[in-house]
Amino acid sequence: MPQFESEFFSSLIFWEVISFGILLFVLYKYAFPGILSALEEREKKIKDSLDQAEQHRSEAERRLKDYEAKLSAAGKEAEAILAAAKERAQRLLDENEQRMTTEAERIKGEATRAIEQERRRAIQDIRAQTTEMALMVAEKVVQRSLTDTDHCKFADEALDALSKSYQR
Amino acid sequence: MEESPLHQFELHPWVPMSIGGVDISINKAVVFMWVVIAVASVCMVMAGSSRKLVPGKLQSLAEMMVEFIRNMILETMGKDGMRFFPLVATLFVFILFSNYIGLIPGTYTVTSQIIVTAAFSFLVYGISLAVGFLLHGVKFLGILIPPGTPGWLVPLMIPIEIISQIARPISLAVRLFANMTAGHVMLAVLFGLTVGGGVLIGWLPFVFTVAIYGLEFGIAFIQAYIFTILTCVYLGDAFHLHGHEEHAH
Numbered sequence: 411m412p413q414f415e416s417e418f419f420s421s422l423i424f425w426e427v428i429s430f431g432i433l434l435f436v437l438y439k440y441a442f443p444g445i446l447s448a449l450e451e452r453e454k455k456i457k458d459s460l461d462q463a464e465q466h467r468s469e470a471e472r473r474l475k476d477y478e479a480k481l482s483a484a485g486k487e488a489e490a491i492l493a494a495a496k497e498r499a500q501r502l503l504d505e506n507e508q509r510m511t512t513e514a515e516r517i518k519g520e521a522t523r524a525i526e527q528e529r530r531r532a533i534q535d536i537r538a539q540t541t542e543m544a545l546m547v548a549e550k551v552v553q554r555s556l557t558d559t560d561h562c563k564f565a566d567e568a569l570d571a572l573s574k575s576y577q578r
Numbered sequence: 579m580e581e582s583p584l585h586q587f588e589l590h591p592w593v594p595m596s597i598g599g600v601d602i603s604i605n606k607a608v609v610f611m612w613v614v615i616a617v618a619s620v621c622m623v624m625a626g627s628s629r630k631l632v633p634g635k636l637q638s639l640a641e642m643m644v645e646f647i648r649n650m651i652l653e654t655m656g657k658d659g660m661r662f663f664p665l666v667a668t669l670f671v672f673i674l675f676s677n678y679i680g681l682i683p684g685t686y687t688v689t690s691q692i693i694v695t696a697a698f699s700f701l702v703y704g705i706s707l708a709v710g711f712l713l714h715g716v717k718f719l720g721i722l723i724p725p726g727t728p729g730w731l732v733p734l735m736i737p738i739e740i741i742s743q744i745a746r747p748i749s750l751a752v753r754l755f756a757n758m759t760a761g762h763v764m765l766a767v768l769f770g771l772t773v774g775g776g777v778l779i780g781w782l783p784f785v786f787t788v789a790i791y792g793l794e795f796g797i798a799f800i801q802a803y804i805f806t807i808l809t810c811v812y813l814g815d816a817f818h819l820h821g822h823e824e825h826a827h
Contacts, residue, residue: 412587412760419693421595421602426688426697429611433672436619444626445637445644452631466753 541575583766587690587759607694608677610686611674618675622633631776643670647806657816662813665705669698672808677758677798681791683703689760689801692751699750710816721819750808 545568579586591603625640646666651659680687688694704745710718722733722739768790771783 411759412584412589413690413692413755415589417601418589418603418605418607418691420600421605422593422607422693424597424600424602425604425611426694429615430668430672430698433615433618434664437622437668437671439624440620441626441640442644442664444629444639445622446648448626448629448631448633448637449590449641449645451629455631478622492604520635548743551764575653 520534541572583770586686586741600793606686607688607691610676611688612673613685614688615680617679618671627755639668643667650807650810654807655816656814659810659814659817662705664812666806666809667704668801669809673698673754673805674799674802675749675803678795680758680762681798687762688757689754690762692755695754696747696751698754699747702750703747703782704794706812706816709813710819713817714808714819715818718816720817721815726741746812750805752804757797758827761790761797764790765794768804784794 549564549568589605589607591605592609593599593604595602595604597744602689621636622640625637628634628637630637639748644667648660648663649669651663651666655662675690679685680690710721714720722743724739727735767788768787772780772787774780775783
């Protein structure tokens with residue numbers, strides 16, 4: 411095989427060392443730092459972005475919890491307000507009912523009293539008129555059979571009685 | 579005229595040179611080493627200088643490669659291993675570009691030269707030994723006794739482990755060289771058959787040539803990857819003595 415011809419070994423090794431040395435120097439000096447730093451930069455950038463995203467996420471979660479808490483508090487408050495309003499409405503209703511009942515009782519009582527009064531007065535009136543009419547009838551009956559003196563006597567008596575009854 | 583399928587690996591001194599009696603003539607393989615480092619440098623430096631947050635195609639590709647090697651190092655050696663990142667990454671880039679440039683017809687596959695891959699593998703192995711002894715001192719010799727070995731097995735284990743250690747750089751070098759050579763030989767043979775077969779039967783080996791060429795694209799990457807990951811594993815072994823035993827062969 412041509413590769414085992416040792417006459418080229420020295421020149422190949424010599425130039426290989428030189429070439430490899432040059433390549434090592436060039437890459438070490440001009441290529442690797444740039445590539446490695448670009449890689450690290452990107453790594454850092456990605457890591458930072460991830461960290462930031464994580465931070466935003468936790469922030470958002472915190473806010474969500476806040477809002478949920480606020481929302482539930484508002485719900486409770488609304489419930490309390492509603493309950494209070496219901497209670498007040500019930501109370502007003504009860505009060506109204508009571509007042510109406512009392513008012514009705516009062517009106518009923520007054521009416522009863524007024525009716526009673528009227529009744530009494532009517533009875534009195536009736537009695538008075540009845541007496542008057544009885545007297546008049548009696549007068550007419552009595553007039554024919556009596557003398558003038560009797561008349562006078564009876565008239566006086568009647569007048570007395572009448573005046574007595576009026577006085578009473 | 580039938581060409582030998584090994585003809586493509588032959589080298590001829592184009593510009594004869596020597597330093598202190600050592601021959602350093604420029605030949606086709608040397609020229610393609612230059613091409614490799616030139617192309618690799620241009621691509622990587624361009625990718626490294628754009629530095630956009632949303633990368634373009636070239637930057638993406640280079641970043642993918644760098645990320646890939648970085649993960650490889652972090653997995654095998656941990657964070658301390660990043661000290662070797664330039665070496666490991668350059669090795670990967672060099673081998674990858676050599677393999678791919680070698681796939682272009684008419685070029686030369688630098689990594690199909692055993693001496694080139696051997697130089698890399700011994701460099702890597704030498705560094706791993708140096709790191710081991712620097713970090714752990716004499717205790718690094720404990721790598722020859724796997725943890726949990728019963729006392730009476732130690733005399734047997736030491737020679738076995740010595741052989742396995744010696745096999746490391748050799749297998750590393752031969753694996754890459756053999757894969758590259760075999761692929762190109764196969765392509766040459768199949769294409770030779772295509773040319774020799776004529777229109778009537780030649781289409782069959784041609785179909786295979788195309789298929790194998792596609793396969794070679796995969797192999798070019800896989801071999802660069804294997805060479806690099808084994809480099810990481812060997813360096814990692816030296817780093818964490820008996821930390822985790824990995825014998826990927």
